[in-house]
Amino acid sequence: MATSSPRERILAYAGSTKNITGCALALAGVILVFFGVAGSFWPVVVAGLYGVGALLAPADRVRLTISHAEVESRQLHADLETLLAKVDGNRFPGDVVARVGALAEVLRDILRRADALTSSPDHLHIVSQTIRDYLPSSLEAYANLPRSYALTRRGERERSAHEELLAQLDLLDTQLRKVAESVYQGDEQALRDQGRFLQDRFGGSGLDL
Known part of the structure; x- marks a missing residue:
């Protein structure tokens, strides 16, 4: 069974309710x-007050359950990163790498909103199938085409590969941005x-959202 390192345990305690x-x-x-x-007993007083606070403060709630949304979005994110690792300048032209990178940023941002994404089966399907x-x-x-062939047009009206x-x-970028816009609507409404x-x-605050 994996255990946390001393550094991780120290960082976890530093942000705990008891330490704060x-x-x-x-x-x-x-x-x-x-x-x-x-008076002269100030070190004892300060240390004692810290101990009282750490002792009486409630322990942080333990969260062991992971939602289906988190599981699915994590796996999709892992699959995306695996794919991106194979998209480099050796296999693809620079403009293709750049377009894929832009697509990946949209996908990453959508995946950060796991609950909103998985609450819409249609959107989840599009993101999943895209990745x-x-x-x-x-x-x-x-990638299976020779570079010279991929860049050459076969006819006047036919696009090159x-x-x-x-x-x-x-x-794909157009469709994913539609999904992203729909996902963001929840945040906008909030x-x-x-x-x-x-x-x-407060009245008269000047907020006009």
Whole structure:
């Protein structure tokens, strides 16, 4: 069974409720020292107040369950990074690498909103298929062509393989940005609701969201 390192345990305790409460009471002890309350026993007072705070503060809640949304988004993110590791300048032209990088940023941002994404099966399907099927299929078909062939047009009206790939990447980018916009609407609505609350609460705040 994997165990955390001493450094990880120290960092975890530093941000814990017990440490924060202890530090707050210790700071109160330091303030008492400045007012001459603690006298020569100030180190004991400060340390004691820290100990009382750390002892009485409730332990941080342990969260062991992982939602389905988190599991799915983590796996999709891992699959995306695995794919991106194969997209480099040796296999693809610079403009293709740049387009794929831009697509990846949109996908990463969508995946950060796991709950909103997985609450919409249609959106989840588009993101999942883009990462696991649409994007790798387009890139794989292009990578299997000789570079000189991929850049050459076969006829006046026919796109080269390079142009065809860029067009497919543009289609994916357009669709993913629609998904992203839909996902962001929840955050936007929350912001508007907060604006209405502040206007009702404080009145004349000048917020017009």
